[in-house]
Amino acid sequence: LVPAMIAYVDREQRLRLANEAFIRCVGRERGAVIGETVEGVVGRRNIAAVRQSFNDALSGVPARLVWDYEHPERGPMRLQTVLTPDRRADGSHAGYQLLAFDVTEQHRAIAVARQAERRLGIILDHVPVTITYIDADYRYRYINRAQELWLGKTFNEVVGRTVREIVDERVWADVEPNLTAALAGNTVRVERQRVNRAGNPVWHSGQHVPDINHDGVVVGTYTVFFDITERALAERALRDSEQRLRRAIKSEE
Numbered sequence: 001l002v003p004a005m006i007a008y009v010d011r012e013q014r015l016r017l018a019n020e021a022f023i024r025c026v027g028r029e030r031g032a033v034i035g036e037t038v039e040g041v042v043g044r045r046n047i048a049a050v051r052q053s054f055n056d057a058l059s060g061v062p063a064r065l066v067w068d069y070e071h072p073e074r075g076p077m078r079l080q081t082v083l084t085p086d087r088r089a090d091g092s093h094a095g096y097q098l099l100a101f102d103v104t105e106q107h108r109a110i111a112v113a114r115q116a117e118r119r120l121g122i123i124l125d126h127v128p129v130t131i132t133y134i135d136a137d138y139r140y141r142y143i144n145r146a147q148e149l150w151l152g153k154t155f156n157e158v159v160g161r162t163v164r165e166i167v168d169e170r171v172w173a174d175v176e177p178n179l180t181a182a183l184a185g186n187t188v189r190v191e192r193q194r195v196n197r198a199g200n201p202v203w204h205s206g207q208h209v210p211d212i213n214h215d216g217v218v219v220g221t222y223t224v225f226f227d228i229t230e231r232a233l234a235e236r237a238l239r240d241s242e243q244r245l246r247r248a249i250k251s252e253e
Contacts (some may be wrong), residue, residue: 004019004099005098006021006097007055008095009038009095011093012037014035027072028041028194048129049067050065050081057096058214059085061085062083063082065081065083066072066078076104078102078103078106078156079098079103083096096157108243124145125144126145128146129224130206130225131143133162134220135219137162150196150197151167151245156199178190178208179208179223189206189207191205192204203229203233204226205226206226
């Protein structure tokens with residue numbers, strides 16, 4: 001059996017031909033389908049949103065559409081449909097051919113993926129870590145909320161632009177070698193001191209991780225940085241304390 005649903009509809013919107021896949025989809029006996037109108041077979045409620053496209057096909061206007069269909073037993077379905085007008089030699093139209101595919105599972109999979117992506121986005125926007133994805137052309141493709149705050153720019157202001165367009169020349173000179181190394185396929189670990197937007201020194205620890213596709217090609221790099229300012233200041237205070245202690249001991253000798 002052909003997995004595609006195929007039917008032929010005449011000028012009176014009556015079904016003249018239909019394959020087994022179409023018959024199964026409408027959930028009727030073949031005798032209750034052939035000769036019946038599309039609306040009578042599919043149902044007024046199902047066809048309401050696409051009626052105009054079906055009517056236009058009789059006027060010679062082809063159509064590609066995705067629409068919802070309520071199967072009598074299986075419940076909601078999503079159908080991807082192509083309507084091809086049947087044009088006669090004299091220019092008139094005898095009807096149209098209908099070709100449809102059940103894309104319900106693909107639609108559900110996409111919906112689940114989008115929901116998962118939204119949930120992941122919420123999580124990434126609430127972690128105290130700057131997360132960035134930069135493609136092979138050094139263009140930002142993703143930044144999380146923490147990175148927005150660090151750059152002082154919104155997601156829409158950043159994504160699609162190159163790193164060099166967003167940061168100043170000093171920062172670019174600092175990050176470019178690391179990004180280039182990551183885009184060459186190397187994981188680059190970095191600890192750095194910067195000045196935040198308030199003018200205060202901060203310390204970051206993180207890494208650039210190459211994104212390698214199935215063909216072994218580096219298509220971008222993930223960049224993740226943690227704020228380690230407290231640790232860095234504590235280590236500096238400890239070093240200063242040790243130095244003062246050494247000087248005190250030396251002065252007493």
